[in-house]
Amino acid sequence: MAVGLMDIKGQYAELQDRIEAAVLAVLRSGRVILGPNVKGFEDEAAAFLGTTGAVGVANGTDGLTIALRALDVGPGDEVITVPFTFYATPEAIAQTGARPVFVDILPDTLTMDPAAVEAAVTSRTRAIMPVDLFGLPCAADAIDAVAKAHGLAVIEDACQAWGATYDGRRAGGLGDLGVFSFFPTKNLGGFGDGGLVTGHSEALVQRVRELRFHGSKDKKTFTDIGFNSRLDEVQAAILRLELEVIDEWNGRRALVAEWYDELLPDEIVRPAVPDGLTHVYHLYVIRHPRRDDIAAACRERQVDCAAYYTTPAHLQPAFADLGHKAGDLPHTDEAAATNLALPMHPNLTREQVAEVAAAVAAGLA
Numbered sequence: 001m002a003v004g005l006m007d008i009k010g011q012y013a014e015l016q017d018r019i020e021a022a023v024l025a026v027l028r029s030g031r032v033i034l035g036p037n038v039k040g041f042e043d044e045a046a047a048f049l050g051t052t053g054a055v056g057v058a059n060g061t062d063g064l065t066i067a068l069r070a071l072d073v074g075p076g077d078e079v080i081t082v083p084f085t086f087y088a089t090p091e092a093i094a095q096t097g098a099r100p101v102f103v104d105i106l107p108d109t110l111t112m113d114p115a116a117v118e119a120a121v122t123s124r125t126r127a128i129m130p131v132d133l134f135g136l137p138c139a140a141d142a143i144d145a146v147a148k149a150h151g152l153a154v155i156e157d158a159c160q161a162w163g164a165t166y167d168g169r170r171a172g173g174l175g176d177l178g179v180f181s182f183f184p185t186k187n188l189g190g191f192g193d194g195g196l197v198t199g200h201s202e203a204l205v206q207r208v209r210e211l212r213f214h215g216s217k218d219k220k221t222f223t224d225i226g227f228n229s230r231l232d233e234v235q236a237a238i239l240r241l242e243l244e245v246i247d248e249w250n251g252r253r254a255l256v257a258e259w260y261d262e263l264l265p266d267e268i269v270r271p272a273v274p275d276g277l278t279h280v281y282h283l284y285v286i287r288h289p290r291r292d293d294i295a296a297a298c299r300e301r302q303v304d305c306a307a308y309y310t311t312p313a314h315l316q317p318a319f320a321d322l323g324h325k326a327g328d329l330p331h332t333d334e335a336a337a338t339n340l341a342l343p344m345h346p347n348l349t350r351e352q353v354a355e356v357a358a359a360v361a362a363g364l365a
């Protein structure tokens with residue numbers, strides 16, 4: 001039987017009656033932009049994450065750009081980030097006119113290497129943008145130490161990590177500002193685009209709130225060049241319902257990950273989870289040099305799989321002017337060449353996981 005990479009329909013079915021009632025209520029209310037559901041979701045999200053505030057925006061990419069602008073990052077500045085991420089991370093930096101400075105990832109967790117950040121700081125560096133990759137928080141304390149030593153801001157790209165924790169603190173609350181995406185495939189996903197910017201400082205959260213509405217406090221006086229970037233009421237109403245069950249959904253993902261850890265062939269490199277961190281497995285990503293053989297065997301058995309960031313951001317044509325070449329960031333190259341995401345969602349059964357593990361083993365035969 002076919003095993004899908006994700007199961008958006010299955011997650012919908014679980015909440016179907018409540019989602020349909022909530023959406024209908026929004027449609028009938030006539031309040032579809034910046035109404036009570038967006039406010040309710042922002043408050044509930046901030047309480048969940050342990051942040052001072054949260055601001056709904058149109059998508060994660062806008063969230064990253066707005067977060068950078070809220071910190072006054074712009075032309076002439078450098079922002080240190082990783083290339084083993086979705087293109088939107090460095091794209092947001094470039095959107096502000098700043099220059100993304102790419103550093104390598106750690107070979108086990110595949111998240112930003114804090115020592116590489118330290119080595120990349122220059123007099124132009126203004127901020128660090130680590131990524132909580134595939135659902136695992138970045139090495140937040142070590143990155144924070146570099147940031148504090150050099151007076152830099154940290155914007156955490158938590159787009160893939162709703163609910164993950166770092167020493168008991170939620171991802172998205174580990175930097176000065178945190179950013180989420182509610183793209184439908186995310187572990188907390190809407191039914192359209194959506195995003196959120198979170199923060200600990202009241203002043204910064206307020207700045208984000210103004211930037212999302214054209215740089216205005218009162219919608220009459222415009223003090224900044226901002227954005228039109230809002231979460232809508234329909235998405236917010238759905239996300240509020242998902243927020244009630246997200247810890248349970250993440251728990252079921254973690255159980256699926258345990259089954260994979262147990263059933264996959266020994267030579268497969270599993271996702272690393274350092275002590276004190278929890279992974280929410282937005283994706284379960286294995287590594288092996290024979291990745292392409294494994295992927296072919298999976299497809300033959302109708303097991304969905306996907307290799308991520310096979311051309312990492314620093315080697316994308318849009319960043320050619322930065323002058324990078326293959327070999328500059330060896331751990332990134334290795335991850336790009338060997339990674340493969342296997343099916344992962346809260347509704348997978350142990351039998352399905354065994355079927356995927358058998359397909360992976362067949363790829364190595």
Ligand SMILES: Cc1ncc(COP(=O)(O)O)c(C=O)c1O
Nearest residue numbers: 059060061086088089159181183
């Ligand atoms: C790590 C990361 N950053 C940023 C984004 C951008 O989010 P969005 O697609 O909502 O703009 C995504 C997801 O698409 C992502 O995975």
